[in-house]
Amino acid sequence: MRFNNLKGQFPLPILRPAESDSNYINSDFTFSLEVNQESTPHSIVVDFEIKHDDIEQLVSENKATVSLAIHCDSTYFYDVIDLANAAQQTLSFDEQSVFGSVYFTLIVKARKAVKEFRPKYLEAGFEDLAFNVGKGDILAISDEHQHYYSLPPLQLGADIFELEEQPELAELSFDVELTDSKIKIGVGTKLNELVQKNMNTTAGRVNNISSIYFPALVEVLYRIQFEKFGVGCAWYEAIASAMKSVGITVDESNWEPLMVAQRLLRFPYEPLLARSGE
Numbered sequence: 001m002r003f004n005n006l007k008g009q010f011p012l013p014i015l016r017p018a019e020s021d022s023n024y025i026n027s028d029f030t031f032s033l034e035v036n037q038e039s040t041p042h043s044i045v046v047d048f049e050i051k052h053d054d055i056e057q058l059v060s061e062n063k064a065t066v067s068l069a070i071h072c073d074s075t076y077f078y079d080v081i082d083l084a085n086a087a088q089q090t091l092s093f094d095e096q097s098v099f100g101s102v103y104f105t106l107i108v109k110a111r112k113a114v115k116e117f118r119p120k121y122l123e124a125g126f127e128d129l130a131f132n133v134g135k136g137d138i139l140a141i142s143d144e145h146q147h148y149y150s151l152p153p154l155q156l157g158a159d160i161f162e163l164e165e166q167p168e169l170a171e172l173s174f175d176v177e178l179t180d181s182k183i184k185i186g187v188g189t190k191l192n193e194l195v196q197k198n199m200n201t202t203a204g205r206v207n208n209i210s211s212i213y214f215p216a217l218v219e220v221l222y223r224i225q226f227e228k229f230g231v232g233c234a235w236y237e238a239i240a241s242a243m244k245s246v247g248i249t250v251d252e253s254n255w256e257p258l259m260v261a262q263r264l265l266r267f268p269y270e271p272l273l274a275r276s277g278e
Helices: 053-060 189-198 202-226 234-245 257-265 269-276
Strands: 028-036 042-051 064-072 078-082 088-093 100-110 114-117 131-133 138-149 161-165 174-178 183-187
Touching: 028 100, 028 138, 042 053, 042 064, 042 100, 053 064, 053 100, 053 138, 161 189, 161 202, 174 202, 183 189, 183 202, 189 202, 202 234, 202 257, 234 257
Parallel strands: 161 183
Antiparallel strands: 028 042, 042 088, 064 078, 064 100, 100 138, 114 131, 174 183
């Protein structure tokens, strides 16, 4: 829920920041927020000030509480965290629950029912009115702060590939077959010997990526652009998730398989290709 999208839908007058469409005059509700994305989980430093004596008194008497509402459109994540009655405080936030735009809003909500609440400084036409406040009713809403979260980059693992020797192939050739769960790479007898030998050293494993897995992935990405692969296809979902984590949507057509394969395998082919034309 984004409270600033619900204006006019609250039964009580709402305290908002000064010079906004607050139902109060000579009052204010200020809110600043700093997100530290270097820590795990992320930390959030919240500063706020309620400049309205009657609402501030409700908070001081534990009849109302200040809460941080967090909303993410992309993942449908929503949470409301009750804060302590302190001008500044630090909270932990599980960033794994969100992706894309995340909206932070401070609200003041009633913890207890309050009868005949007569707040001062109401806007013209509402002076001296009394309100019966119910538990959970909203009394104040701050400005909304927006932060953008990217998915952590995902590296493709070896679990989506299955390499097997196929003697019917030419000795140094390979073939790619797609099943529901794996990208099956068939290799000729001589090539399989070289691949297995390479697995014993770091340099050899890099050579395997360069000579086998990279071209196989490029071929698969070209096929993805022209063929349909549905949900439940494990290797396809792994590739789609890895692409999304680097800002590429698999269903779009404006990506280049060669460049995408480089990013997914985390191998520096781009500089090598740039130098090859010199």
